[in-house]
Each structure stands twice: as structure tokens, then as C-alpha cells.
Amino acid sequence: MSDPYPAADSTTPSVNPNRPRHSLLDRLVSLVRREPEDREDIMVVLDAARERELIDADAYSMLKGALAMSEQTAMDVMVPRARMDMLDASESIETLLPQIIETAHSRFPVFEGSKENIIGIVMTKDLLGHMINPDLTLRELVRPAVFIPETKRLNILLQEFRRNRNHIAVVIDEHGGITGMVTLEDVLEQIVGEIEDEYDIEGEKTIFADGNHAWRVMATTEIEVFNETIKTSLPEGEYDTVGGWLAHELGRIPKRGDTVKFEDLQVEVLRADARRALWLRVRRRHLANAFNTKTQGR
Structure with a gap:
């Protein structure tokens, strides 16, 4: 039997005592x-x-993302409650169809009475039954919802998604209040980066008008293009993109919900993965405030 603790020989790399210990x-x-x-x-x-x-670079990035998942929680990647697309159980399916088609989600949380009272999840494919039976109600199609705490680790959540064949979970705080939701796609994007489909981008366009003096912006948008489109003067530095500028301003990798102000602009991170910001919402603060004040005065 060979010695399980062989002495070092001439083939064993030696450590220079003058070299820093943790080189x-x-x-x-x-x-x-x-x-x-x-x-x-x-x-x-x-x-x-x-x-x-x-x-290669892709494998390296994916492995780093997978390792980082054990340190991330549902709160880090969830869609905040204010931006959740939910369906009202009291509405008819016919009334809800425009919202369902416009948002193009495969699953929706369903609430009853108050948005704090989520009674379950409905799958878009189940709504096809409405074509056969017009009397079908949304309440009849609701499936049980999965509720998870904000502190749920993403690596554990991914295991639960796979084990239970579930694709969506509602996130709650310590008091049981709804704070957001997280999908299987949100979790996987921490490993593989943004998962794009036909609804994510329109050709090569990276800046989209989004209501009142606001824009939805891909973080990969070049500074020059951003400045020309938004009519601003975001500074250029050791970065070429808006996402790079944002990371520079924050001094770290941006996370969903981060907000940075520049002149009269407010830049909010809508989507991010473990490595970078993906989508931003930019709005011109003083114009938006003036519009809101005028609207409230009517």
C-alpha cells in the first residue's frame, strides 16, 4: 500500500518563502x-x-454566475410589486384579453379584491378554453400560487423550481405582504445572462419611448447614441455604454431597483443579472413632475 502522505520530492513544486503567502x-x-x-x-x-x-468566455461567465447564485436572494432579482402585471379575478376573461395580449406573459398572478390578496396563478394557455366555453371565468382557471420569502437563496429556489416543475413564485416580506414576484427566467438569467425572445427587442433599436417623458433603454446602448436620443450629455470615460456609466457611478455591479440621478434625468435599473445591468428606465424628472402637477390640478 502506498504512503498516503508522501514526502515532497524534486518533482513537487516548492513555495518560495520570500513570496507573499497568498500569491x-x-x-x-x-x-x-x-x-x-x-x-x-x-x-x-x-x-x-x-x-x-x-x-471560453461564455463558460467562464456562466460558472461565475452559478457560483454567485448562492449569495443572491429572491429580493435581488424579483420584479417589484409596483411593476407586476396581475389579473383581477372579478373581471371577465374577455375584458382582460387586451392586457394579456399586450404584456405577452405566459403566466399571471391573479388577485381578488386587493392586489395584496393573490389567490393563485393563471397560465395563458388555459385561457384558450374561453374560446370553447365563453362562460368560463378566470377564477375557475386559477392554479395554486407558490409564496417564498425575500431571503430565499436563488440556488435553493432553482432546485425547487426544477423539483416542483414550477416557473413562478410570489415574494413576500416578513409580515406576509406582497413585495414582488420571481420567475424561472429571472433565476436562469443570473447564470446565462439575459434570455431574449421576440418580445424583448425590436431589431437593433435600443431606446424605446415609455410614456410621460420616459424611455426604456438597453444598458448596452452606447453613450453617444443615448446622448443624441435623450438630448443630454452623459459623460464618457472608461466605459462606452450607459450600463458602464451606471456601474461607474454606483461603484459596483448594478442591481434591480438601483437609481442614479444625472442633471434632470433619473435612471432606474429595471433588469439586471449577476454581472451587469440589462434594462433601464430613464425619465426626465422636472418635466414628469410638471405634467403630474398639471394633471392633478384638473
Whole structure:
């Protein structure tokens, strides 16, 4: 039987005592002698593998995203309650069809009486039954909703989504109040980046008008294009895109709900993954406020 603890020989890499204890080489040498003990060890291996081109950029990004999931919670990626598209159980399916078609979701939370009272989830495909039976009500199509705390870790949530074949969960705070919702797509985007479909972008356009002196902007929009379209002067620096500027201003990776003000603009992060901002909402504050004041005075 071989010695499980062989003495070092001439083929074993030696560590220079003059080198800093936690240098990259020291860590790599220690890793080949044992299994990684923590996330930092794993990241050293990933960084080294990427540097040696053993894995490509996409694989590297996905692995980093997967590792980051255990530190992220439902609150980090959820759609806030104010932006949730919900259906009122008291409305007829025929009345709700325009909203369903416009938003193009595959699933909707359904509330009764108050938006705090979510009674379940309805799948868009189930609404096809209305064509056969016009008397069918939304209440009859509701499926049970899954409720999760804001603190639910994304890696655990992903396991639950897979195990229960569920694609959506309603997020609640410590008092049981509705704070948002999270979908399987929201979780997977933390690993693979934004999942785009035919409803996400229109050709190569990256800035879309969004109501009262507001725009929906892809974070990859170039600063020059943004300034020309919005008629502003966002500064250029060590970044080329609006998302890069936002990360620079925040001093970290943007998260959903982050807000930054620049001159008369307010920039809010609508969607983000573990690595970057994806979609932003930009509005001109003084014009929007003036419009709201005028409207309230009518």
C-alpha cells in the first residue's frame, strides 16, 4: 500500500518563502494538493483556467454566475410589486384579453379584491378554453400560487423550481405582504445572462419611448447614441455604454431597483443579472413632475 502522505520530492513544486503567502501561484500549488475549501479557491481555479484559455468566455461567465447564485436572494432579482402585471379575478376573461395580449406573459398572478390578496396563478394557455366555453371565468382557471420569502437563496429556489416543475413564485416580506414576484427566467438569467425572445427587442433599436417623458433603454446602448436620443450629455470615460456609466457611478455591479440621478434625468435599473445591468428606465424628472402637477390640478 502506498504512503498516503508522501514526502515532497524534486518533482513537487516548492513555495518560495520570500513570496507573499497568498500569491496566485501559492494558491494554485495548494489547490493541486487538495480540494478547494471555499468559493475563493474555486474562483482562483476558474480565473486560471480562463487565463490559460481552457474555458471560453461564455463558460467562464456562466460558472461565475452559478457560483454567485448562492449569495443572491429572491429580493435581488424579483420584479417589484409596483411593476407586476396581475389579473383581477372579478373581471371577465374577455375584458382582460387586451392586457394579456399586450404584456405577452405566459403566466399571471391573479388577485381578488386587493392586489395584496393573490389567490393563485393563471397560465395563458388555459385561457384558450374561453374560446370553447365563453362562460368560463378566470377564477375557475386559477392554479395554486407558490409564496417564498425575500431571503430565499436563488440556488435553493432553482432546485425547487426544477423539483416542483414550477416557473413562478410570489415574494413576500416578513409580515406576509406582497413585495414582488420571481420567475424561472429571472433565476436562469443570473447564470446565462439575459434570455431574449421576440418580445424583448425590436431589431437593433435600443431606446424605446415609455410614456410621460420616459424611455426604456438597453444598458448596452452606447453613450453617444443615448446622448443624441435623450438630448443630454452623459459623460464618457472608461466605459462606452450607459450600463458602464451606471456601474461607474454606483461603484459596483448594478442591481434591480438601483437609481442614479444625472442633471434632470433619473435612471432606474429595471433588469439586471449577476454581472451587469440589462434594462433601464430613464425619465426626465422636472418635466414628469410638471405634467403630474398639471394633471392633478384638473
